[in-house]
Amino acid sequence: MYPFVYSKLDYDPFADLAPVATVATTTDALALGPLVPPSVRGLRDFLAWAKEHPEHASFGSPGTGTPLHLLGALVAKEAGVYLRHVAYRGAAPGVTDLIGGQIACMAAPTGTFLSFQKAGKLRIIATSGPQRTPFTPDTPTFAEQKFGADYPAGDQWLGFFAPSGVSPQTVSRLHQMVAEAVNRKAVAEALASLGLVAHSLTPQAMASSLRKQHEKWWEVVRRVGFTAES
Incomplete structure (x- = not known):
């Protein structure tokens, strides 16, 4: 790219x-932190919530111009929803802000989120790839949710x-x-x-x-x- x-x-x-x-x-994923209510479970729910709460509608990525940045931008464009992009120097500081409630959503490699999801600190709402990853078998792919299906992952x-x-x-x-x-x-x-x-x-x-x-x-x-x- x-x-x-x-x-x-x-x-x-x-x-x-x-x-x-x-x-x-490997696969990439979008995860939500505590800034987004627990009732928001899927990608479509999150996009609807973001449209209703533009002051909190944000997503982080490991850096400007990275594949994860383009993933979030692609989903937002397809949904017609503005998501403010917050670029970090790597995934770790972004995840820290995500679980601290500083940003609503984070795009990162799926493996980055697994231990935090297990601990109940965030929730993964979508993963890339043609089928669900074995690490989060209950989480639907972007393609299943009709957003970001063209992400080349x-x-x-x-x-x-x-x-x-x-x-x-x-x-x-x-x-x-x-x-x-x-x-x-x-x-x-x-x-x-x-x-x-x-x-x-x-x-x-x-x-x-x-x-x-x-x-x-x-x-x-x-x-x-x-x-x-x-």
Whole structure:
């Protein structure tokens, strides 16, 4: 998405990087804090509440121009509701303000919220991806709730890249090493504790996924109308 957000980048993600292997798949989520009444349970409920209480209608993200910023902006635009964006330097300070009642809603990786939801300090109301995440099976996806369905998170993953120009043999060896590690039970359990699902894609599958996400992000950035210079 960054080639569409920033007019100048110091790198070309397709020309300068060689996909090696993915480590895990992940999802993003919207969560509500105590500023929003407990009766507000779903995304549609929250958007209706935000329209009725514009003075409190806000959402935080880990930073301006990040995918999470665009997620909140996309949902707000589709709903025709103004949500004041509050940008943080990372997810942690935003979650602190969320559970402290300083902001109404926060967009962050799902794993960021899990321990706080378990403790009853916040509630996750929507997650990204084509199906519900196993970490919050009772929480419907954005697509199920008819908002933010075009957020390009269906193929969202974390992975390793090498500099372009690395030999195919080296990429193959690196991929095998990462894949073997990801398949270990201890690694899968450690990833799950962070809200991540262990999953390894081949370099070819990574490249294909990147191309698909690239095309989807252009449409999201266009619809939201955000650039780093705007």
